[in-house]
Amino acid sequence: MSIPREHRLRKHAEFEVVYRCGQRHFSQALTAFYLLRPEPAEDGALECSRDPRVGITVGRVMGKAAVRNRIKRRVRAAVTENLGRLTRPLDVVINPKKAALEIDFQQLCAEVARAFEVAEQKAAFDAGKNARPQRERRSAQPGRLAARKP
RNA sequence: CAAGUGGACCGGAUGGUCGCCCCGGCUCGCCGGGGAGGAAAGUCCGAACUCCGCAGAGCAGUGUGCCGGAUAACGUCCGGGCUUCCAGCGUCAAGGCUGGAAGACGGCCAGUGCCACAGAAAACAUACCGCCCCGCGCAAGCGGUGGUAAGGGUGAAAAGGUGCGGUAAGAGCGCACCGCCUGGGCAGCAAUGUUCAGGGCAUGGUAAACCCCACACGGAGCAAGACCAAAUAGGGAGGGAGCCCGCUUCGGCGGACACGCACCGGCUCGGCGCGUUAGAACCUCCGGGUAGGUCGCAUGAGCGUGGCAGCAAUGUCCCGCCAAGAGGAAUGACCGUCACUCCGCGCAAGCGGAAUACAGAAUUCGGCUUACAGGUCCACUUGCCUU
RNA sequence: GGGGACGUAGUUCAGUUGGUUAGAACGCUGCCCUGUCACGGCAGAGGCCGCGGGUUCGAGUCCCGUCGUCCCCG
Numbered sequence: 001m002s003i004p005r006e007h008r009l010r011k012h013a014e015f016e017v018v019y020r021c022g023q024r025h026f027s028q029a030l031t032a033f034y035l036l037r038p039e040p041a042e043d044g045a046l047e048c049s050r051d052p053r054v055g056i057t058v059g060r061v062m063g064k065a066a067v068r069n070r071i072k073r074r075v076r077a078a079v080t081e082n083l084g085r086l087t088r089p090l091d092v093v094i095n096p097k098k099a100a101l102e103i104d105f106q107q108l109c110a111e112v113a114r115a116f117e118v119a120e121q122k123a124a125f126d127a128g129k130n131a132r133p134q135r136e137r138r139s140a141q142p143g144r145l146a147a148r149k150p
Numbered sequence: 151c152a153a154g155u156g157g158a159c160c161g162g163a164u165g166g167u168c169g170c171c172c173c174g175g176c177u178c179g180c181c182g183g184g185g186a187g188g189a190a191a192g193u194c195c196g197a198a199c200u201c202c203g204c205a206g207a208g209c210a211g212u213g214u215g216c217c218g219g220a221u222a223a224c225g226u227c228c229g230g231g232c233u234u235c236c237a238g239c240g241u242c243a244a245g246g247c248u249g250g251a252a253g254a255c256g257g258c259c260a261g262u263g264c265c266a267c268a269g270a271a272a273a274c275a276u277a278c279c280g281c282c283c284c285g286c287g288c289a290a291g292c293g294g295u296g297g298u299a300a301g302g303g304u305g306a307a308a309a310g311g312u313g314c315g316g317u318a319a320g321a322g323c324g325c326a327c328c329g330c331c332u333g334g335g336c337a338g339c340a341a342u343g344u345u346c347a348g349g350g351c352a353u354g355g356u357a358a359a360c361c362c363c364a365c366a367c368g369g370a371g372c373a374a375g376a377c378c379a380a381a382u383a384g385g386g387a388g389g390g391a392g393c394c395c396g397c398u399u400c401g402g403c404g405g406a407c408a409c410g411c412a413c414c415g416g417c418u419c420g421g422c423g424c425g426u427u428a429g430a431a432c433c434u435c436c437g438g439g440u441a442g443g444u445c446g447c448a449u450g451a452g453c454g455u456g457g458c459a460g461c462a463a464u465g466u467c468c469c470g471c472c473a474a475g476a477g478g479a480a481u482g483a484c485c486g487u488c489a490c491u492c493c494g495c496g497c498a499a500g501c502g503g504a505a506u507a508c509a510g511a512a513u514u515c516g517g518c519u520u521a522c523a524g525g526u527c528c529a530c531u532u533g534c535c536u537u
Numbered sequence: 538g539g540g541g542a543c544g545u546a547g548u549u550c551a552g553u554u555g556g557u558u559a560g561a562a563c564g565c566u567g568c569c570c571u572g573u574c575a576c577g578g579c580a581g582a583g584g585c586c587g588c589g590g591g592u593u594c595g596a597g598u599c600c601c602g603u604c605g606u607c608c609c610c611g
Binding site: 003004005008009011012014015055056057064065066067068069070073074076077078080081105 | 168169170190191478482483484508509510
């Protein structure tokens with residue numbers, strides 16, 4: 001991956017959490033799932049960094065292995081260009097569509113940048129509200145430490 | 151030169167900027183090196199490797215199937231044979247000769263099954279029409295425990311083929327040639343070829359029907375397997391092993407001492423709190439084992455040049471080389487230059503534009519099959535041109 | 538990566554040891570019934586059996602190749 005390792009999602013469980021609890025952003029060539037990671041607990045687990053992390057999923061319906069690799073690499077290059085736009089500890093999962101293979105690279109970059117901006121704004125809004133849960137569905141999330149709204 | 155068929159091979163080159171994976175260095179964030187294929191694919195075969203099972207043998211099952219060789223092994227490869235097809239030559243015609251292509255190419259004269267419809271009959275020939283003979287009858291015709299497989303018709307297939315003789319009509323009934331079967335000689339390791347003698351022909355097709363014969367095969371697969379090993383729950387072993395006084399409704403309660411644990415305290419003493427007959431709480435140890443991590447994991451039936459042996463597949467020897475190793479998974483993104491093909495403009499030089507396939511390693515090898523833009527070479531056939 | 542199943546009308550499925558016309562239900566079309574619709578009745582269309590070869594007289598069935606779909610092993 002051309003994304004540095006500490007900025008990647010590595011485990012199937014991490015992808016699952018983002019899919020189940022995150023919010024979504026749609027555009028012509030891709031769908032982005034994003035989730036603001038909770039603050040690491042103070043008593044321990046300090047290996048959990050504050051860096052943003054990105055994962056890319058290309059399913060089998062997109063084509064054969066060569067086509068899937070091509071889509072993944074184009075999206076990955078666009079992510080590398082725009083990785084600086086993410087400052088908060090966000091987990092983002094990108095599901096490209098078939099259009100990601102065809103469209104101009106500049107346009108693909110613009111879509112990724114737009115998705116990252118939306119995620120940043122949402123994260124800033126939620127953090128400003130004392131990091132209350134972003135969705136009601138998230139109430140079952142084990143890592144929750146913020147108290148409910150008084 | 152063009153087209154077709156078959157086979158072999160190539161699968162753009164070279165820079166810049168920003169990044170990714172692995173390895174090696176050190177001044178610890180920099181430097182150096184390496185980074186997809188002929189099919190990496192389908193997972194159709196064969197192996198290496200790993201675990202499980204296993205005295206030996208047999209049965210069952212699966213696979214292969216002309217012969218010989220190559221190989222670690224194979225359903226692969228090489229050579230040879232046979233059959234079929236195509237083209238040419240040759241012949242009155244056939245047999246034949248040359249070249250190419252294809253072939254799951256052992257066995258239905260071991261057994262069993264099946265062969266619809268049509269047809270008399272589909273395999274032990276019960277004869278439909280026809281032909282012939284005999285009997286009856288003037289005749290038409292009728293009848294026969296009659297003969298006959300040459301002809302007709304049916305069918306995918308009809309009981310050796312052609313010709314001559316023969317006969318009441320016919321028939322391998324007899325003969326010649328061809329085919330078939332049996333036995334022998336010769337050539338060959340063999341498949342097989344060739345030749346001689348005998349047999350008058352028995353032996354329809356189907357084994358990608360059951361089956362017979364010969365040979366091979368234990369099962370699962372790197373998500374195999376080995377090691378390290380958190381939290382939680384559970385398992386096993388051991389430790390936890392104090393007495394006195396008072397009251398009592400006999401369940402216990404209260405007090406002192408002792409012990410253990412936690413806190414205050416730099417440490418001892420001390421203070422305070424809790425627990426002390428339940429095999430409880432609690433403590434220690436052990437083993438299994440999940441998440442996770444490491445190994446397996448790339449020096450191998452390895453690749454290249456050359457020599458030798460062999461018709462060849464291939465083997466062997468000398469020298470040289472080390473060539474991806476991830477784990478939500480690297481090998482990329484963008485910008486140039488050049489080459490190749492096509493299109494447009496142009497006499498030309500050149501200019502502009504377009505196209506560049508199939509496809510992406512996941513334990514590793516040997517094959518097969520399938521996909522593939524464009525291009526190169528070789529062999530054969532056909533056509534045209536020149537000499 | 539590895540191991541297995543299945544492809545038949547528009548849909549869900551049958552199709553026995555190869556045998557001649559491939560069948561059922563629902564759906565579809567037309568007609569009848571009714572004032573109208575539904576229900577019901579009658580009739581009909583619709584398939585190169587995923588694709589390409591082979592064996593056989595004959596293939597949905599047997600064999601080989603290929604394409605697609607689904608399931609299992611973390």
